[in-house]
Amino acid sequence: MLLIKGGIVYSPEYLGKKDILIAGGKIEAIAEEITIEGRGLDVKIVDAEDYYVAPGFIDSHVHLLGGGGEGGYSTRTPEIQLSQLTSSGITTVVGCLGTDGVTRSMAALMAKARGLEEEGISTFCYTGSYEVPVKGLLSSVKEDIIIIDKIIGVGEIAVADHRSSQPTIDELKRTIADARVGGILSGKGGIVNIHVGDGEGRLKALMEIVATTEIPITQLLPTHINRSIDLFKAGIDFARQGGYVDLTTSYDPHNLKKDEVKASKGLRLLLEAGINIGQISFSSDGQGSLPMFNEKKELVGIGIGSTKTLFTEVRDAIIDDDIAFGDAIRVITENPARILKLKDKGRLAAGMDGDLVLISPDRLEIDTVIAKGRIMLEGGSLLVRGTFE
Ligand code: ZN
Numbered sequence: 001m002l003l004i005k006g007g008i009v010y011s012p013e014y015l016g017k018k019d020i021l022i023a024g025g026k027i028e029a030i031a032e033e034i035t036i037e038g039r040g041l042d043v044k045i046v047d048a049e050d051y052y053v054a055p056g057f058i059d060s061h062v063h064l065l066g067g068g069g070e071g072g073y074s075t076r077t078p079e080i081q082l083s084q085l086t087s088s089g090i091t092t093v094v095g096c097l098g099t100d101g102v103t104r105s106m107a108a109l110m111a112k113a114r115g116l117e118e119e120g121i122s123t124f125c126y127t128g129s130y131e132v133p134v135k136g137l138l139s140s141v142k143e144d145i146i147i148i149d150k151i152i153g154v155g156e157i158a159v160a161d162h163r164s165s166q167p168t169i170d171e172l173k174r175t176i177a178d179a180r181v182g183g184i185l186s187g188k189g190g191i192v193n194i195h196v197g198d199g200e201g202r203l204k205a206l207m208e209i210v211a212t213t214e215i216p217i218t219q220l221l222p223t224h225i226n227r228s229i230d231l232f233k234a235g236i237d238f239a240r241q242g243g244y245v246d247l248t249t250s251y252d253p254h255n256l257k258k259d260e261v262k263a264s265k266g267l268r269l270l271l272e273a274g275i276n277i278g279q280i281s282f283s284s285d286g287q288g289s290l291p292m293f294n295e296k297k298e299l300v301g302i303g304i305g306s307t308k309t310l311f312t313e314v315r316d317a318i319i320d321d322d323i324a325f326g327d328a329i330r331v332i333t334e335n336p337a338r339i340l341k342l343k344d345k346g347r348l349a350a351g352m353d354g355d356l357v358l359i360s361p362d363r364l365e366i367d368t369v370i371a372k373g374r375i376m377l378e379g380g381s382l383l384v385r386g387t388f389e
Pocket of ligand 1: 156195196224
């Protein structure tokens with residue numbers, strides 16, 4: 001059991017100064033004062049006096065196996081390690097493949113996700129890669145979602161990108177329909193995570209699918225919408241129709257493209273445009289490649305996405321863009337949990353999973369991370385490392 005004493009709790013709503021009791025990996029109680037002395041219980045006390053206590057962060061788009069390869073085999077990025085996630089405050093991660101669905105497979109992604117789960121965090125996966133038709137594990141997207149517990153949706157499917165498989169609207173429609181029915185029959189989100197590239201098409205294909213089918217716009221989660229100002233504007237239109245939009249936090253600080261919208265700034269701009277904060281999420285694109293192409297689509301450089309950026313962009317939104325703490329953290333806690341229908345995740349309340357992050361109030365730094373009731377990071381020091389770290 002863990003008793004977190006005296007923190008300033010954001011559920012993400014502001015709850016004020018509270019104690020939180022965690023037992024069996026779940027939040028047992030949140031109350032003004034919880035005392036357990038003299039009851040013969042084995043309880044570790046975590047002093048959270050004056051620290052902010054937030055739900056564990058959810059990163060809905062991470063290349064757990066690595067990604068990339070756009071410059072040949074030597075540019076394939078490496079697998080992620082447990083501590084890269086936990087030291088970023090991430091206690092729940094959704095893994096995806098990406099450009100390369102040949103040398104990286106769904107079977108390998110599932111094994112990696114299960115390994116991270118054994119090491120202490122919560123993991124889910126999207127089935128497929130950039131490609132349509134989707135190459136999943138079983139005979140269809142629908143089967144993967146219904147039969148395989150960890151698979152909660154499809155993605156990242158690429159549109160408007162020179163690396164996309166250039167699916168037709170009908171091919172995309174069928175994939176999305178399959179994901180939707182799979183989600184309905186399994187009680188999962190069945191969300192389709194769409195990688196939107198820098199092509200002229202932007203979100204047009206998605207808009208057309210929404211306009212010509214009965215599929216609700218909320219079945220889709222387009223990501224990277226802050227990669228250019230034009231795509232960002234298309235994202236605002238998409239959100240005005242009720243759609244979700246996901247902003248990517250990884251960028252190359254040495255190579256911020258001139259019309260790229262920093263995620264922290266993007267959050268501010270979306271709110272100013274009247275978009276409800278509940279429609280917005282951040283994801284890191286961690287461990288994916290950050291390839292730089294010139295106008296001829298030739299590779300001119302490559303970097304690697306970091307999961308650390310997930311919270312640094314939230315922090316920048318609070319410090320530089322004046323977003324309230326409780327609002328800013330929603331985009332990496334409650335919102336992705338609700339959008340993806342991740343049960344028992346994203347909120348601090350009795351009965352939810354014991355996933356928490358303690359953040360220092362002065363510099364807004366991640367201090368302590370608890371995943372399913374286990375302390376992974378305490379006072380900035382790692383207590384748990386992955387098997388080969
Ligand atoms: Zn992508």
